[in-house]
Amino acid sequence: xxxxxxxxxxxxxxxxxxxxxxxxxxxxxxxxxxxxxxxxxxxxxxxxxxxxxxxxxxxxxxxxxxxxxxxxxxxxxxxxxxxxxxxxxxxxxxxxxxxxxxxxxxxxxxxxxxxxxxxxxxxxxxxxxxxxxxxxxxxxxxxxxxxxxxxxxxxxxxxxxxxxxxxxxxxxxxxxxxxxxxxxxxxxxxxxxxxxxxxxxxxxxxxxxxxxxxxxxxxxxxxxxxxxxxxxxxxxxxxxxxxxxxxxxxxxxxxxxxxxxxxxxxxxxxxxxxxxxxxxxxxxxxxxxxxxxxxxxxxxxxxxxxxxxxxxxxxxxxxxxxxxxxxxxxxxxxxxxxxxxxxxxxxxxxxxxxxxxxxxxxxxxxxxxxxxxxxxxxxxxxxxxxxxxxxxxxxxxxxxxxxxxxxxxxxxxxxxxxxxxxxxx
Numbered sequence: 571x572x573x574x575x576x577x578x579x580x581x582x583x584x585x586x587x588x589x590x591x592x593x594x595x596x597x598x599x600x601x602x603x604x605x606x607x608x609x610x611x612x613x614x615x616x617x618x619x620x621x622x623x624x625x626x627x628x629x630x631x632x633x634x635x636x637x638x639x640x641x642x643x644x645x646x647x648x649x650x651x652x653x654x655x656x657x658x659x660x661x662x663x664x665x666x667x668x669x670x671x672x673x674x675x676x677x678x679x680x681x682x683x684x685x686x687x688x689x690x691x692x693x694x695x696x697x698x699x700x701x702x703x704x705x706x707x708x709x710x711x712x713x714x715x716x717x718x719x720x721x722x723x724x725x726x727x728x729x730x731x732x733x734x735x736x737x738x739x740x741x742x743x744x745x746x747x748x749x750x751x752x753x754x755x756x757x758x759x760x761x762x763x764x765x766x767x768x769x770x771x772x773x774x775x776x777x778x779x780x781x782x783x784x785x786x787x788x789x790x791x792x793x794x795x796x797x798x799x800x801x802x803x804x805x806x807x808x809x810x811x812x813x814x815x816x817x818x819x820x821x822x823x824x825x826x827x828x829x830x831x832x833x834x835x836x837x838x839x840x841x842x843x844x845x846x847x848x849x850x851x852x853x854x855x856x857x858x859x860x861x862x863x864x865x866x867x868x869x870x871x872x873x874x875x876x877x878x879x880x881x882x883x884x885x886x887x888x889x890x891x892x893x894x895x896x897x898x899x900x901x902x903x904x905x906x907x908x909x910x911x912x913x914x915x916x917x918x919x920x921x922x923x924x925x926x927x928x929x930x931x932x933x934x935x936x937x938x939x940x941x942x943x944x945x946x947x948x949x950x951x952x953x954x955x956x957x958x959x960x961x962x963x964x965x966x967x968x969x970x971x972x973x974x975x976x977x978x979x980x981x982x983x984x985x986x987x988x989x990x991x992x993x994x995x
Contacts, residue, residue, distance in 0.1 A: 675821050678718045683800045685713035696880050701871070704878060704917075707806050711915050714813060720790050720798040722767070726823035731762035732843065733819075733826045733900075737811055737893075738834040739803045740773045740782040743789060745834040748971040750793065752978040753838040764840060768796050769811045771803035805874070808893070808919035816907035819900075828856075829903055832895030837966040837977055842939060843897065846964065852935065857927060859896030860943065860965070861936035863889050865921075875918060882916070890924025891934050894942030895965035905930055939964040958987035 687709040691697045697705060726733070734754055738746055746768055754766040770786070773779045790796040799814050801807055819826070830843060850856065864886045867877045898906075909926040916922040927934055941963055945954045953959060957980040960966055969977065 677723075678721060678818065678821060680715045680717050683716045685710060688712055700878060700880070703806065704881065707917055708881075713801075714810075714911075714915065715817065716800045716810070716814070718798070718818075719772070719800055720770075720787070720796050722794055722797065723822040725765055725767055725795070726819075726826055728825065729763060730765050730823070730826045731759075731828065732764045732840070733823065733829045734764065734766040734838075734840075735815060735829060735831045736766070736768050736834050737808065737832070738768045738770055740770060740786045741778060742834055743785065744971045746789070748975050749834060750795075752974060753840055756795075757840075759840070759844060762844075766795055768834070769815055770796060770798045771801045771807060771811065772798070774802040774804050806917040809915050809917065809922045812919045812923055813907075813910050813915070816903060816910055820904045820907040823900065826900040826903075828897065828899055830895065830897050832965060833893065833967065835967065835969055835974075836895050836942075837960055837963070837969050837974055838895060839961075839964055839981075842962070842964045846897075846937075846939070854899070855902050855930075855932045856899040856935075857891065857896065857902060857932060858898075858935040858937050858940070859891030860894070860940040861889055861891045861934045862887075863936075865890070877918070887921050888924045888928040889934050890920050890927070892940070892942030892967070893920035893923075894967035895940060896934075897964070902930075902932065937964070941965060942967040944968060957981050957985055961985060961987060 688711070689709075691708060697708065700708070736746075736749060736754065750766070756766050757764050773782045786796065786798070790798075797815070797818060799810070801810050801814075815831075819829070828847060830838065832838065846858075850858075852858070866886055867882050867884075868875045869879070870876055906923070906926050909929040910922075912929060913922070913925055916925060924934070939962065942965060945951075945956075945959055945963075945966060948954075955977075957977060960977055961981050
């Protein structure tokens with residue numbers, strides 16, 4: 571009897587041990603399964619945005635893009651972003667760029683303007699703290715080139731000594747008209763051909779798009795001097811005009827010696843440009859203008875040129891010429907195209923060009939005959955309206971069409987000045 575009881579007790583103990591072991595194994599299995607599931611979730615999260623971006627390519631504006639719109643980013647339309655395509659890998663500046671010049675392209679090769687937002691950055695804290703205009707710029711910064719709406723490759727046919735290139739917008743037809751009648755008039759000077767082009771995007775105002783586009787096309791039908799691309803004209807998109815012109819120039823203009831590039835509200839003396847070029851000792855990598863050295867990025871948010879720290883954290887900009895007007899040689903312009911492709915786009919166009927010059931190791935030349943910030947700092951000074959000063963300048967910025975025509979007539983009349991300044995030497 572004692573033997574039987576002992577045997578029953580042993581059986582009960584064995585059963586308890588088995589139950590205990592099974593319970594522990596079950597608990598460990600549950601824990602292991604939970605860890606695996608959580609690991610899958612944490613591994614999956616970083617790829618959700620990437621997958622969503624890829625889905626944009628086949629499904630149009632999807633849920634993620636809609637959420638962006640609700641946040642106030644208003645991505646659709648700014649870069650003509652309907653029917654998006656996968657986001658191309660953006661260029662970075664962390665490595666020393668390698669510039670390979672290939673001049674095999676003979677036509678504008680961009681035929682689609684589809685471009686989706688780079689959603690990879692939308693969840694990052696630094697991005698969410700930016701102003702909406704900078705958010706929008708960064709979402710589409712990788713969209714580098716767009717199709718041409720109006721093209722004139724024949725402008726670079728044959729030998730051209732000086733190509734005058736002017737940034738404009740569709741609504742400023744009066745400025746273009748005055749330029750054609752004054753300093754932008756195409757001509758031959760001492761056997762050297764001067765040609766003129768205007769650079770434009772599309773009207774950014776919805777109400778202006780249809781009517782002004784038709785007027786622009788008619789204007790081009792009459793004059794044949796407009797280059798237009800399928801991106802919207804805006805302040806930040808001025809850098810696109812820079813990159814698009816450089817690509818266009820590299821594609822079509824193998825026989826252009828010099829380029830003047832400026833705004834449509836400047837006074838320019840072609841005579842003084844010729845005099846400067848004939849007397850200049852800089853025969854290679856010429857880039858001259860109203861150059862600013864050691865300019866600091868502006869951090870005041872109410873300033874037009876404000877740049878947040880996350881976009882540029884260096885103390886100074888590289889040397890750059892004021893975008894109102896500068897002069898460069900053709901071979902350098904072709905090299906600048908390839909330098910531009912090594913850099914991420916920057917929202918201030920003249921600073922961006924200074925960054926491209928830095929990549930090439932070219933230091934721009936400062937010249938006193940380029941006044942892209944006015945003749946004197948005091949805007950109300952009579953010196954800013956003195957024709958004898960204009961007569962000695964290459965570029966003077968900020969003139970309305972009526973003022974430009976008036977000053978042009980005065981400078982080119984029988985104007986007698988006491989002496990000619992030695993600005994051009």
